[in-house]
Amino acid sequence: MSHGVDTPACTQHPAAGAESGERSRSRAAGLATGLGLCVVGAATAMGIGRLLPAVSPLLIAIVLGALVANLVTVPGWIRPGLDFSSKRLLRVGIALLGLQLMFSDVLALGWGVIAVVVAIVVLGMAGTMYAGKLLGLSWTQRVLIACGFSICGAAAVAAADGVVDAKEEELLTAVALVVVFGTLMIPTIPLLAGALGLTDRQAGMWAGGSIHEVAQVVAAGGVIGGGALAVATVVKLARVLMLAPVMAYLGAHERRIAKDSRMDVTRPPLIPVFVLAFIGCVALRSAGVLPAGVIMQAQVVQTALLTAAMFALGIGVRVALLRSVGARPFVLAAIGTGWVAVISLAGVWLVS
Template sequence: MSHEVQAPSQCQPSSGGEVDGRSRSRASGTAAGVGLCVIGAAVAMGIGRLVPTINPMLIAIVLGALVANLVSVPGWIRPGLDFSSKRLLRVGVALLGLQLMFSDVVGLGWGVIAVVVAIVVLGIVGTMYAGKLLGLSWTQRVLIACGFSICGAAAVAAADGVVDAREEELLTAVALVVVFGTLMIPTIPLLADLLGLSERQAGMWAGGSIHEVAQVVASGGIVGGGALAVATVVKLARVLMLAPVMAYLGARQRRDASGRGKVNSTQPPLVPMFVLGFLGCVALRSSGLLPGAVIEHAKLVQTALLTAAMFALGVGVRVSLLRSVGPRPFVLAAVSTVWVAVVALLGVWIVT
């Protein structure tokens, strides 16, 4: 009798040791994964200093993809990669708000603001419809639509934080943003010249149609200084649309969860915390309370966080994965790129 009672108690320390061991193992994996992303971000930012025309976030995605396809990345560091691609990215997106002032957007004029809203709304609707015709999943369509209509890889990852897409869908959308957005850098200046657009018109078109902020800066710089200033502000106005779009997606996810009878389960927030953080940072910058030095340091931190997150996402981009998804996401990316560019160009012609 005594032996039967003592046996379970003798096993208990072993079970606790196993739990502690797993916790230590996960903590080690998180630390190692984050450390790898920090190193990748440092390398990318170093290359970015040497080649200022290339944004470190884009470099980080490419470096991460190279690491994933040339080196065997151990699976035990996955918790750190996940932490970097989600937690660090959301903080970085929130801090991105410190680079934008409401007055900059209002200064564009209500006509241009209406065009920006139309670009984002029509871009998302058109991409979603085209993706449905191609037979792609709703989540894959959402990621591509947000990335190509709002602000590139950051919007893709932000949307994933709300709709919880599959990993291969997230990584495919990020890779497509890099490929098609990079192709747009020389294409917009070339077409603007052929169409006889002024510098201001070309800048508005670049800011309204190209995916990443960095890609917009590169393209606007090709056109000229006047175009670069307009392109950057128009693009940041598109970034501001991240908040209402994520709020809409959050509301839809809550409604769908309720419709499936999951009222008592954990539902996604109506407005994700990082979106509220983004709006709070925009308001803080607009208040004029922050000194220039703080804004510059915050920009460095924001770039570092987003670069580390992009490296983590890049590590998941494997050639075998892109082959396995088939051609349909690539077709949708091409359609979305052309569609957003056409809507933006029509908007430029209307307001100028």
Template sequence: MSGDVDVTPAPQAVALPEKTSGGSPRSRAVALAAGIGVCAVGAALAIGIGRLLPAVNPMLIAIVLGTLVANLIPAPAWIRPGVDFSTKRLLRLGIAVLGLQLMFHDILALGWEVIALVVVIVAAGITGTMYLGRILGLSWTQRVLIACGFSICGAAAVAAADGVVDAKDREVVTSIALVVVFGTLMIPGVPLLAGALGMDDRQSGILAGGAIHEVAQVVAAGGMIGGGALAIATVVKLARVLMLAPVMAYLGVVQRRRTRDAGASDGTTGRQPPLVPIFVIGFLASVAVRSSGLLPDVVIDQAALVQSALLTTAMFGLGLGVRVGLLRSVGLRPFALAAAATLWVVFMAFVGVVLVG
């Protein structure tokens, strides 16, 4: 992104000593375990704080905690392998487990009109956000993260997109923070809008599920509306979450082409990302398993806790790589794009309610 200040963590905070990279398997295992352990402890603290502040996403809390630790008590460089494992492998595993919260027949029960609306919201939301982001001069990766987060399912979509396009840490943190800020503003905003327009429960539910970014934010807004709006809003939102799979598969194809073109331009042959990311296949497999009806409710509930823990652990690790100058360096353009993306998605959801509600 043009005009960015370099906020890459200082070498002593991220660079591994030579003895770590070339050490014994035992020393590498210790470094891996220590880094994962630090991230897990940070995640546990974030989840605990999140229980006291239910309106705040634990993933955002984890990033803030990780950033505070990185700037006040820098983690030793030798644990970096475990931190990297948390921000990459555990992140993708968490996205795969997220699929256990979805059932195909719940989505199909919405009817083809609402399903078509969800597809339009996601596709047009991403396309419009990418176009406006290019006008604003934002990097391709920053635009992808914001577009996916605001059009699909918030922080989880940002994290999933980062797993495909490998964005900069500051871009990921900025995108998640924007999702939480604007999504939180929509919790009272959407119910007020629905009430002012005289929408019934079905229409209000479609508007909330189609427009609000995070699943938790949709639940909060649906609860404020009351009646049957919450159930409809939740299913519509989960239909948007299901769009995570085709969008990430498409991004995988685009990323392969970008990597190939970059290699052709500089005469190198970079490592090609997989055509369909493995975690996307895992996500779809989890949806299929949940839809089979073979899993008892207690397993589903525990899987939700595991998924939250994995993603929160990854976010704490991401925060460990951030310096305090991050938000000062990103400028106003990401905020402008986030505001425009929010209004665009709300507008499409409203038009959809008028047409199919």
């Protein structure tokens, strides 16, 4: 009799195991294919970037991804590879970004400029968050836009998403806004700097303090000329360094929410691992123990990883999605861009 009871249960295991194995193979195929697509997209973007040095491969990758998403149908089964690229590869790329920054470079700016950088990030985020609240946007959407526009563009947007877990459409909207408004700032800042009679150093500080992406800052600094590029880059990297305390604050905020919630949810880490890795890379570079060749190779790897991640994010940027979110995020992006630029300009005048 025991065989009559046990046999049905026993015969279910091979079927369940086969189904599980099929799902695993399907996920592995989606992971490999999606990742392969992002590698091709990153290689293409970096190739175009070599032909157009003034344009960041990260921005090119976002545009290429958006073109792919809006011109062809991207199969859903490759989503595991796209998610892996937009999250895992991105976090490794952000960590390696720390190897491009030394504490001594930031300290060389002087305490006045450092105070201005802190004010840009803190006041920029506070003002953008407040304006977004008045516009009726969600807290997570406001956080993503505020981080992207106040710290370091799409990388900061994605980093913040890794802490606050925003909706996918909020993440993709914030990334698209960084591309649009940051690119518009490349010719705008040099033109306004000339009209205001700023010196090359002042214009460089303003560009570094107000433009969203590192590559966009480099492009604007090159347009200004003179000694603007060097100071613009260092000021911008000082803003990038603010990524660590801001993510730590957001992590603490999320932990408080999880603690106060009656739901049984997992509390996020106080400081995300990739942020700790970023700080570690800055410290490693600052210690001077890495050969120049290693730093150069790390920069290539970091750019490739972030470019692949941006391509994956770009695939999610669809025209229909941007239409569906309405005008309010675009209004907030315009307000945030102008607000950060005003704070930065005021700081330039104060310390010059």
